[in-house]
Amino acid sequence: MALLHPGKPIRKGLYGVAVLYGLLVRFRLWCYRCGLFPTSRLPCRVVSVGNLTVGGTGKTPIVILLTEWLQAKGERVAVLSRGYKRTSTAPHLLVSNGLRLLVGPSEAGDEPFLIARRCPKAIVAVGTDRAALGRWVLEQCPVDCMVLDDGFQHRALRRDVDLLLLDATDATGLDAMLPAGRLREPLRGLERATTVVITRADSKEDVEAIRSRLQAIRLPFEEVIEVVFKPESVVSAQTEDRRSLEWCCGKKAWLVSGIGNSNSFRRSAASLGVEVLGETVFQDHHYYCADDVRQIRTNAQAVGADIVLTTEKDAGKLPPLLAPDDPWWALRLRAEVMRGEERLRRLVLGDGGKAT
Template sequence: MSFLEPGRPARAWLRGPAALYGAAAQLRNWGYDRGWFTAARLPVPVISVGNMTVGGTGKTPVVILLVEWLEAEGRRVAVLSRGYRRSRADERVLVSDGTRLLAGPPEAGDEPVLIARRCPRAVVAVGSDRAALGRWVLDRFSVDCVVLDDGFQHRALHRDLDIVLVDAMDAGGLEAMVPAGRLREPLKGVTRADALVITRADDKQEVQTVRRRLASIHRSEAQPIEAVFRPHCTVSVLADEVRALDTWRGKRAWLVSGIGNSASFNRSVTALGLVVCGAGTFRDHYRYGKHDIERMKAEAKRAGADLVLTTEKDAGKLAPLLVAGDNWWALRIATVVTQGEARLRDLVSRGVEG
């Protein structure tokens, strides 16, 4: 388990380097706040989904939800992403033109490919300079609005709505800057957000801990919005097949995950009534090799697993390494806003209306 995964305590002996990192981040923010640096504007509204910490807070499923809401209103949406840990970091890559998938995880990154698969009508593109990427996309496609994936710290591009996610399972992640902890910038940066969404808000005690921490910084009459990620169905890693969750109740599952919060994935599977007989847990954005697959197949067989269950984000990387007959499935997750949905929908609608 990586130190930077949610749930790990801060390391006190690294608070010196963390203070330097925080000062640099604060100086950059001051530059934008005081007009020393200017943010480029696109000719269409921009909605940003971001977070304060490294590690997974659920940005991808929330981006998917917002795209679905916007498309239901008849809007044509483009999603812009950095494409973390892709093989061509400096190139612009068109992941989807809104009709077909044009790139895979190695070229585009894990999350953009998943977004393109789940939102087949959206234009999805990746590039390190999101302002230039946005202009490049708008020159080629007629879109009404842009959703910026992981954009809170990318202040070089103006946004009309800033949504910030905070993981209820990771209150400790708000305590210290990288490398001592997981904060990307000082916590008071949340005051720039138009909406705070507490994700993985299943446990009320965890939610209250995060609420108290945020209340000391973000004093607002509006309570943070709450959302949970609930299993929706399972999808074959190898074939275009979907099965209901009840199909697997009581079955023995070996889990495979390389995401920012593997504990959340494991908790979701257990809640479905599957018997978890083992797990292969890897760092976020892990690139699997044939040796990993063969080892996990052997371990799953020894454990008497009926199936191997992975995340939908991992499935795209695993599929090329499997062979016909492998009983590997991906758990599809849906975002459910449990508190403040009407307010979030209103913010999103107003954000794209300008």
């Protein structure tokens, strides 16, 4: 069964299944609260970045931003990720040792690989059991702070800061549990968060739609942080050669994405001033094959596109499939805190927050 796309109305016909799923999730959370399921703590600070809904809230650019902040402070940082849809079956895998990349996107998973490329001095490791993975990393490398990518539901590992991301463009996703809506767990789960971060907060109307749902559970508004994702540059999918955003303006583009929120990518691409002639959309974490690239190339040439524009996450998987003269470029985004930056810095850099 396909997941509900961000921003789409809930599927009322699946309420019954959603109720059953919700009961299972509540039982699991109860087991952790009562101590029936064990939890452990690592001998270093742990900052978790996660969400209540499935995919597409912008965790990766937030993880990159926080890692950069911590490293600017002089801290040794390790990013721990599940490595969703990675091909490697190793329980623990080092993607980067902070000096160089050790594996490719297929073995690592596309998001950890991107984080390792964007944060070359950070240790990046993947594994299903984040507590065991953290201990494994500490046996090999000195680390001051661990950043958990998609860690909110990973209750087995205790954390010092729990950041919960909510996508401003997906307010309806908060209205029902999977599969009727997009919630992984009940909305009340955000009470465990140290603070809430509203991402894609470009529109005041979208932000207010999220705030109205938070008001229903009496979350103080002053604790909410707002973030937007802004285009920074375009990067060659083959050589990592960079071009300014002005270089894109006026170009005819074919869009390609396999991410959790393709609508967000489309809006970002349009903001560059490119003329979008067509688009190919895949499921999140799509692994490309030669036929995919061949078909996209044919479509782009048929409509007279100057470039094929994709996401950085997708671009990491494409180089082996591209011809030397393929004009494929990736849009690089940066996270920018529009509201609450001082509070977020204080939490992440160790000056405030609650351990959970």
